[in-house]
Amino acid sequence: MTRRTTALATALTACAALALAGGGPAHAAEPGRDTLPARDGWASADGGTTGGAAADAAHTYTVTTWDQLRSALADDPGAPRIVRVKGTLNAATAGCASYAADGYDFARYLADYDPAVWGRDRPVSGVQEDLRAASQRNQATAVKAYVPADTTLVGVGKHAGITGGSLQIAHTHNVIVRNLTVESPLDCFPQWDPTDGATxxxxxxxxxxxxxxxxxxWLDHNTFTDGAHPDSSLPSYYGELYQQHDGELDVVRGADLVTVSxxxxxxxxxxxxxxxxxxxxATDRGRLRVTLHHNLFRxxxxxxxxxxxxxxxxxxNHYLAGPGTPYAYSFGIGIESQLVAExxxxxxxxxxxxxxxxxxxxxxxxxAAGNLVDGRPADLIALHNAEFPAEPLRSGAGWTPTLRPRVDDPRAVPGLVGHRAGAGRLR
Structure with a gap:
């Protein structure tokens, strides 16, 4: 090896080490080749997460439509792949009417299940409910895309994304999704549940x-939003918001070793x-190990x-609730959970x-330690217990996280996250 080659190799190694120390990946020639850095959250455990970094040229795709995306994800099962998304892919171009089952009539649905007629003490059933459910299944077939193992899905540039579609990372492994704006899909056929809550x-x-x-x-540098269809734009029926959104992201049913950064x-x-x-x-105990860091919840x-x-x-993470936000809570403590919020x-x-x-x-x-609320140190557990004494929380999750590439002073977090989080901001 020549002195020049040795120097170049040493320099590249040093650059990679600096990138890892800074909490970001050592970038390859394109972001699709990036892999999750060592010790970066739960997805770095037990062998790490590489996505489609090993893909060859034949399995590197650039897609500009929803159908092309679904074809690229389904092509040649078992092969590592990189799928590059260029522009915004619209999964819902067909429109709601195209999914409706024959005989489904929303006006009839509203008349049949009006609480004044149906009541509020039993779930809806009958012809129109069956047709609504069939219509919903038709939409699901059209708007879901399934991401296979050993895949990197990455947006190209600053304006790549998906609207109207639902990405399913289902019963697979080793997946990376980065640099996409994901606009929440609208359910054309929500179900009325008269037994859900008091009304x-x-x-x-x-x-x-x-x-x-x-x-x-590994889910990194994405933006999840309701986009052009916020809840404020949706109608109400029976005095309740006609909710057409579900979640922005769910990690469920035995999923494990996930980093969201x-x-x-x-x-x-x-x-x-x-x-x-x-x-x-049975499926979730001992799993659902997830790291959330440097995300903005706005x-x-x-x-x-x-x-x-x-x-x-x-x-x-920065939890930013501006004026007018119908804020309820940030961290929900559920059954057998072991949350560390620091x-x-x-x-x-x-x-x-x-x-x-x-x-x-x-x-x-x-x-819950070292957190700031409105710029001031806050003991979140003590504050909760003082405000809600009938629902006390216990301190001490029983484990100490170690898979953290960097931990920033919380005073710096709003600026860091505000300038660097989200789609279009890959370094």
């Missing part, structure tokens, strides 16, 4: 992205759920995240008590 509720399907039963998943979650109600059911101990109402069962490490920054609407940052759904221990 009933409309419930919808289709999360922007779902990690279900999968391992080693440098994303933006914006303008949404039920944002991020880790563990979908209190009754899922003007979201709740579930940022709501946790069941999992060992979740949430640090250096060195996060929280900015609340004026008049909102800091005790609401945590919400107890079920008794479970939680570690």
């Amino acid at each position: 009933g509720a409309w419930n919808s399907e289709y999360d922007g992205m779902v990690v279900t039963g999968s391992t080693h998943v 440098w994303n933006v979650f914006a303008d949404h109600d039920k944002t991020l759920m880790i563990g979908n059911s209190d009754g899922a101990a 003007d979201v109402t709740e579930r940022a995240p709501r946790v069941r069962f999992g060992k979740v490490d949430a640090y250096n 060195k996060n920054a929280v900015t609340l609407p004026a008049g909102t008590g800091a005790g609401r940052v945590l919400k107890r759904w079920k008794d479970a221990p939680v570690t």
Whole structure:
């Protein structure tokens, strides 16, 4: 080896080490070749997450339509792949009417299940409910795309994304998704549930992205948003919001070893759920290990995240709820959860008590240390227990996270995350 070659190799090694020390990947010639750095959250454990970095030229795709994306994901099963998304892919160009089952009539549905006619003490059933469910299944077939193992899905440039579609990372492994703006899909056929709460509720399907039963998943520098269809634009029926959104991201049904870093979650109600059911101990206990770091949760109402069962490490995130945000809580403490929430920054609407940052759904221990609320140190557990003495939280999650490439002072987090998180901001 020549002296010049040796010097070049040494320099490249040093650059890679600096990149890893800074918490970001050592960039290859294109972001599609990036892999998750060592010790960067739960997805770096047990062999790490490389996605489609090993893909050859024949399995490197550039797609500009939803159909091309689904074809690229389905092509040659088992091969590592890189799928580069160029522009915005619209999964819903066919429109709601194209999914409707023969005989489905929304006006008839509203008349049949009006609480004045149906009541509020039993779930809806009958012809129109069956047709609604069939219509919803038709839409699901059109708007879901399944991401296979050993895949990197990455946006090209600053304006790549998906609208109207639901990315399914289902029962697979080793997946990377980066640099995409994912606009929450609209469910054309929400279900009316008169038994949901005191006055009933409309419930919808289709999360922007779902990690279900999968391992080693890295979601980085994406933006999740309701985009052109915020809840404020949706109508109401029976006196309740006609909710056409589900979650922005769900990690559920035995998913494990997931790192969610440098994303933006914006303008949404039920944002991020880790563990979908209190009754899922058989699949979820010992799994649902998820790291959330350097994410911006902007003007979201709740579930940022709501946790069941999992060992979740949430640090250096910024929870920013501006004026007018219908803020409920940020961290939901659920059954058998072991949440560690450290060195996060929280900015609340004026008049909102800091005790609401945590919400107890079920008794479970939680570690909350070094957090700031409105720029001031805050003992989130003590504040919660003082504001909600009938729902006390226990301190001490029972484990100490070690897979953290960097931990920033929470005073710096709003600036760091504000300038670097989200799609279009890959370095």
